[in-house]
Amino acid sequence: MNAPLPPADTLRAALSALLDGLPPKSATQAVDRLIAKYRGRTPTDAPVLRDRSDVVAYAAYRMPATFEAVCSALDAFAAAVPGWAPGSHVDVGGGTGAATWAVSATWEGGRPVTVLDWAEPALALGREIAGANPDLKTAEWRRSRIGSALTIESTDLVTISYVLGELTDADRTAVVDAAATAAQAVVIIEPGTPDGYTRVIEARDRLIDAGFHIAAPCPHSAACPIVPGEDWCHFSARVSRSSLHRQVKGGSLPYEDEKFSYVAATRFPPTPAPARVVRKPQIRKGQVLLDLCESEPGLGRTTVTKRHGLLYKAARDAEWGDAWPPAEVGDQA
Numbered sequence: 001m002n003a004p005l006p007p008a009d010t011l012r013a014a015l016s017a018l019l020d021g022l023p024p025k026s027a028t029q030a031v032d033r034l035i036a037k038y039r040g041r042t043p044t045d046a047p048v049l050r051d052r053s054d055v056v057a058y059a060a061y062r063m064p065a066t067f068e069a070v071c072s073a074l075d076a077f078a079a080a081v082p083g084w085a086p087g088s089h090v091d092v093g094g095g096t097g098a099a100t101w102a103v104s105a106t107w108e109g110g111r112p113v114t115v116l117d118w119a120e121p122a123l124a125l126g127r128e129i130a131g132a133n134p135d136l137k138t139a140e141w142r143r144s145r146i147g148s149a150l151t152i153e154s155t156d157l158v159t160i161s162y163v164l165g166e167l168t169d170a171d172r173t174a175v176v177d178a179a180a181t182a183a184q185a186v187v188i189i190e191p192g193t194p195d196g197y198t199r200v201i202e203a204r205d206r207l208i209d210a211g212f213h214i215a216a217p218c219p220h221s222a223a224c225p226i227v228p229g230e231d232w233c234h235f236s237a238r239v240s241r242s243s244l245h246r247q248v249k250g251g252s253l254p255y256e257d258e259k260f261s262y263v264a265a266t267r268f269p270p271t272p273a274p275a276r277v278v279r280k281p282q283i284r285k286g287q288v289l290l291d292l293c294e295s296e297p298g299l300g301r302t303t304v305t306k307r308h309g310l311l312y313k314a315a316r317d318a319e320w321g322d323a324w325p326p327a328e329v330g331d332q333a
Contacts, residue, residue: 007105007133011067012240014132015060018125030057055121059096059129066189068237069260070102070161072321073189073216077264078106079323080215080272086157086185088112092175093146093163095119097126097136099189103159104135113139114153118146147171152182161189164199176203180210185266192234192259200233200261207265215270217262217278217321219295226299233278233293234261235321273323280320288315292324 030053085107091099094115103113113136117123123141130136144150148171152158158179164172179186188203190196201224204214214221217235226233236257278299279291287305294300302324304315310329318324 007101007135008067008071010132011101011129012064014129015063018056018129019060028057030054031061052121052125055096055119055125059122059125063096063098063101065237065239065256065258066098066162067102067105068239069258069262070099070159070187070189071105072235072237073187073260073262073264074102074106076216076273076321076323077185077187080264080270081185081266081268082271084268085109086111086155088155089114089157089159090152090155090182091115092150092152092158092160092179093117093166094159094161095122095126097130097139097141099159099161100126100130100136100139101133103157104133108135110135110138112155114155115139115141116144116146116150116152117141118143146175148174150175150178152178155183157185157187158183159187159189160203161187162191164188164190164203165196172199172202173206176206177210180207180212184268185215185264186212187262187264189260189262192232192236192261194232197232197234197261198228200263204263204265207263212265212267213269214263215266215272216264217273217276217293218297219272219275219293220297222297225293225297232261234259236260275324277318277320277322277324281315281318283316288312288318290315290318290324 086103088111089100089103091097094100095117097115100113100115115123115126120143123143127141130139146163147167160175160179164175167175186207188200190199208214208221217233218224224233236259239256239258275292275294277290278293282289287303290302290304292300292302304312306312311325314326314329
């Protein structure tokens with residue numbers, strides 16, 4: 001018997017199969033229109049995903065990027081909570097379920113999963129796609145307004161990805177508070193823009209006020225050392241471009257980079273990274289410059305040279321968003 005494909009490959013195949021019956025021109029037009037609407041402020045009680053054609057086009061276009069961004073955030077989170085895995089998962093505003101796929105890619109094995117969203121066509125398609133993933137076949141896809149009236153049943157993990165930007169200030173606060181009340185761990189992902197970062201920081205502060213510890217990306221639970229308005233914390237995930245991506249964007253590269261901001265927090269004490277690489281490392285002759293968010297807390301730059309031995313090799317391999325130093329060479333830092 002052939003081994004099952006990894007979730008990323010299974011998801012890619014499922015999305016490609018969906019597009020087989022959708023004319024390319026229709027898919028492109030749907031994506032263009034939906035992107036324009038998502039860049040506005042659309043109330044959550046007026047879904048922009050109106051029917052199956054809309055949902056298929058948008059899922060094929062956006063799910064891979066959302067999946068990779070959430071996977072990156074969850075990988076960093078999982079490293080901060082070794083030995084822990086969620087026994088249950090609620091995905092708030094999950095739509096077609098990209099975050100549920102990312103959770104199944106991060107922690108093996110099935111678990112009770114509930115996806116909450118207001119758009120029934122998105123839930124229906126998410127349920128259909130999930131049939132390709134053994135760990136998601138029993139997931140519950142439930143229609144729910146995402147806002148002040150939201151209630152979440154007790155669960156180990158709540159994910160909220162690319163949702164807060166669609167909500168009013170009051171609804172945003174209510175959703176974060178509901179997650180904090182229900183969950184042992186909360187992971188929030190937003191676009192890697194100044195506004196997205198601001199929403200993440202606001203959520204981070206509320207989670208800390210509710211008694212949570214920050215697990216990632218920050219190496220501490222103190223105030224963010226970034227001066228508001230001067231910079232923002234965000235990371236990047238590499239996404240393989242589908243034919244629809246290339247068609248819509250007119251690009252020739254086989255990949256694109258999804259920028260995202262995130263926070264992962266827990267009720268129980270995590271083991272956050274000693275520091276986090278917050279910019280693309282600068283590799284120069286005989287040295288590597290790393291911009292770090294450090295546990296003191298504060299922002300700093302460290303220079304790693306050849307005389308640092310294994311640490312220098314690790315620095316050359318380091319990527320934006322990585323923990324620093326790597327555990328296997330941490331004592332040399």
